[in-house]
Amino acid sequence: MFKNKSTRLVAVLSALALIVAACGDGGGGGDFEAGELGAVTVEAGEAIQIRSLQVISGPDATLGIPEERAVRLAVADYGQIHGHDVEVGTGLDDLCSADGGQAAAQTIVADDQVVGVIGTSCSGAATAAMPLISEDGMVMISGSNTSPALTSDLAGTAGSDYHDGYYRTAHNDLIQGAAAATFMYEELGLTEVALIHDGDPYTQGLTTAFQNAFEELGGTITVHTSIPKGTTDAAPVLTEVAGTNPQGVFMPIFIAEATAIAQQKGNVSGLEDVTFMGADGILSPAFIEEVPESADFYFSGPDLRFGENTNEATDVNAEEFLAAYEAEHNEAPTAPFWAHAYDATTLLLTAIENVAVVDGDVLHIDRQALRDELNSVSGFSGIIGTLNCDEFGDCGAAAITVIQNTDNVYANATENVVFSYVPEG
Amino acid sequence: MLPRQVVSNTTETTASARRFRFNWVDSFLWFIRVAAIITIVVGLTGTIQNFIAGEGPTVTQWRDLFVSSISTGAMYGLVALGYSMVYGVLGFINFAHGEVFMSGIMVGWVAATLLFQYGLWDANPFFSLAVVLVIAMITSTLIAVLTEKVAYRPLRGAPRLIPLITSIGVSFFLQYAFAGLFGVGLQTYPSPPGILGRDINILGVPIEGTKLLVIVVAILAMIALWYFVTRTKTGRAMRAVAEDKEIAGLMGINVDRTIIMTFAVGGAMAGVGGLLWALLFRNVQFITGFLPGIKAFTAAVLGGIGNLPGAMLGGVLLGLFEGMGPLLVLDGLGIPAVSQLKDAVAFSALILVLVFRPSGLLGERLGSEERA
Numbered sequence: 001m002f003k004n005k006s007t008r009l010v011a012v013l014s015a016l017a018l019i020v021a022a023c024g025d026g027g028g029g030g031d032f033e034a035g036e037l038g039a040v041t042v043e044a045g046e047a048i049q050i051r052s053l054q055v056i057s058g059p060d061a062t063l064g065i066p067e068e069r070a071v072r073l074a075v076a077d078y079g080q081i082h083g084h085d086v087e088v089g090t091g092l093d094d095l096c097s098a099d100g101g102q103a104a105a106q107t108i109v110a111d112d113q114v115v116g117v118i119g120t121s122c123s124g125a126a127t128a129a130m131p132l133i134s135e136d137g138m139v140m141i142s143g144s145n146t147s148p149a150l151t152s153d154l155a156g157t158a159g160s161d162y163h164d165g166y167y168r169t170a171h172n173d174l175i176q177g178a179a180a181a182t183f184m185y186e187e188l189g190l191t192e193v194a195l196i197h198d199g200d201p202y203t204q205g206l207t208t209a210f211q212n213a214f215e216e217l218g219g220t221i222t223v224h225t226s227i228p229k230g231t232t233d234a235a236p237v238l239t240e241v242a243g244t245n246p247q248g249v250f251m252p253i254f255i256a257e258a259t260a261i262a263q264q265k266g267n268v269s270g271l272e273d274v275t276f277m278g279a280d281g282i283l284s285p286a287f288i289e290e291v292p293e294s295a296d297f298y299f300s301g302p303d304l305r306f307g308e309n310t311n312e313a314t315d316v317n318a319e320e321f322l323a324a325y326e327a328e329h330n331e332a333p334t335a336p337f338w339a340h341a342y343d344a345t346t347l348l349l350t351a352i353e354n355v356a357v358v359d360g361d362v363l364h365i366d367r368q369a370l371r372d373e374l375n376s377v378s379g380f381s382g383i384i385g386t387l388n389c390d391e392f393g394d395c396g397a398a399a400i401t402v403i404q405n406t407d408n409v410y411a412n413a414t415e416n417v418v419f420s421y422v423p424e425g
Numbered sequence: 426m427l428p429r430q431v432v433s434n435t436t437e438t439t440a441s442a443r444r445f446r447f448n449w450v451d452s453f454l455w456f457i458r459v460a461a462i463i464t465i466v467v468g469l470t471g472t473i474q475n476f477i478a479g480e481g482p483t484v485t486q487w488r489d490l491f492v493s494s495i496s497t498g499a500m501y502g503l504v505a506l507g508y509s510m511v512y513g514v515l516g517f518i519n520f521a522h523g524e525v526f527m528s529g530i531m532v533g534w535v536a537a538t539l540l541f542q543y544g545l546w547d548a549n550p551f552f553s554l555a556v557v558l559v560i561a562m563i564t565s566t567l568i569a570v571l572t573e574k575v576a577y578r579p580l581r582g583a584p585r586l587i588p589l590i591t592s593i594g595v596s597f598f599l600q601y602a603f604a605g606l607f608g609v610g611l612q613t614y615p616s617p618p619g620i621l622g623r624d625i626n627i628l629g630v631p632i633e634g635t636k637l638l639v640i641v642v643a644i645l646a647m648i649a650l651w652y653f654v655t656r657t658k659t660g661r662a663m664r665a666v667a668e669d670k671e672i673a674g675l676m677g678i679n680v681d682r683t684i685i686m687t688f689a690v691g692g693a694m695a696g697v698g699g700l701l702w703a704l705l706f707r708n709v710q711f712i713t714g715f716l717p718g719i720k721a722f723t724a725a726v727l728g729g730i731g732n733l734p735g736a737m738l739g740g741v742l743l744g745l746f747e748g749m750g751p752l753l754v755l756d757g758l759g760i761p762a763v764s765q766l767k768d769a770v771a772f773s774a775l776i777l778v779l780v781f782r783p784s785g786l787l788g789e790r791l792g793s794e795e796r797a
Contacts, residue, residue: 058609223762226762232706232716233706235497236490239482239487239752240764243481244481256611259613263707
């Protein structure tokens, strides 16, 4: 076809020139100029890409499945952004583990069109996912991560796992730890409490926060031990705990291990009169209804009395959301964090809408501008309450409540609020 | 010639290196042995001092922990038998045995739930447990036999590494087949019938009914297996095949049938273990077989793989080590939050036993020719 080398060179050069011209047209049209983290350009007729990364398999799926469904409902309620659809794609699985979070984050960052992620469900997954997401300029908003390490100590120092671009609508566990400690010390009058975590950053962060708050109040921690994930024989850990004669046990762990403890605590002498308290990881029908031995357990968690709170972006309140959820999935949500995931999604979509630069049918979303927008969120009304983001990404409403399970009916337990806690200041 | 020179040189150096390294490894092993004994003695002393000072678990709590550790160990022992028998006959580790164990618990759960719904679970507890036992045994036996027919028989002549890798594949296949059939959540057995919840006095020591039943069932199963292997014709055939497949074949033993029998008996024992699991822990999930499988394999090695009383002994000891070890030894050393080291203690115990007795507690040293 080409007679000599120079003709071939000219052909290659002109092909290259065409490609460069084509790229230039797409990226640099109008007055838009991408910031230091780059920008996502959504072409005419294409959808804005966001992702859902929750735990949707394994024993902790009861936590993540309602969150993923809430993300999809929020996207549907929100509608188009400047004439573009929003696409969530296939729901990704964080497996509630560091491995799962990292693998899913690799899938996400491989696609340059992704603007942001709603996830993860578990703090342990977020610590592994966030370095990749942050490095790639994306944002991630979690509805149920609560580990203090992921944001800050609430006094201006970033946590060890904080990365730019991370936000959450769930509370910081420093608040939950203080709430649980205050409840056990002041309301129940317990002075000697044992702590059980499972090695996960969420559970360990919460027991540590509890210990600090409880000791500051004047209480004593008899033992701060652990039941590793996957443990079925709880007798050794319960004997260790019983050997220290605690009046109460605070165990902010997950369902499988909590089930083992609840079922086997009756076989260990010395635990008959001990008060047991869990946290939001087991605040689920899968524990409260399926495990009869969970009767009388206390649970700390987010304030679930949403009342008439309305999400300002979609005009949906809790009652309307639950009706839509049950109509679509024929069951009530299995964990309380659907509302947080819903608000997180609308927060992301609102921020995208605010920073998007419209260029004819094309949309430019600057990644740095999106982070700045989220960092400056203030007074956003969501189903869970009013959201204000601090500089380390804590956006959640801070109220914590303690409930008690008296009759193994989940709906009754969540209504049975015995203590409310709002941090000072 | 040059090549010969090179050869003789290498032989000389390796010989001297071997002599040197042998001494070094030997003294290192002695160091580990002494260090282990000192650690254990110091830990025990510390715990006893704590106990005298009135800290830590009470006598009742120690006793309960001892009983529950023994019963967990007895359950490990029954599963370990399957690993040991297959190793004795075919010379490879069947890593899918943990899933054979899980399948029995899972299908047994369906039976238990139905019995509970019809009120039989509480009205006629021993009959109900017998039904669950039979169903768990049948399921595990069927799965074990099917695995052998489908996955291992076509590989009979292949090097031993190949069925080993295949067994890991079978293990994943079974796990996710059960995840598909039963879902990924926890399935919970109804709580043990009331009569088992009570304490029963044995020589003046009250022992929880469930745990006592577990220990008794494990002992009975072990006696039945012992009778089967030593006193029946099939059992004798099994031992002959374990000794030498080819010669056994020449003597008129149907080798394929005997191997199937081995898998079936191992599966049945795993089924009994499944009932014990259900009594002790009540929860089952598709990955339930994994960790107990690894533990039972450890128990089989601990007792001397290929040796049946060894597997049982290894199971009971492993249960004791992992249940009591953290509190008994590590707590005395002043280590905080010891129960999270349960699994670490179990596997360290294996290493220590192998350092002292490389062939396992009751194992015999086998020449490489016999195992080839």
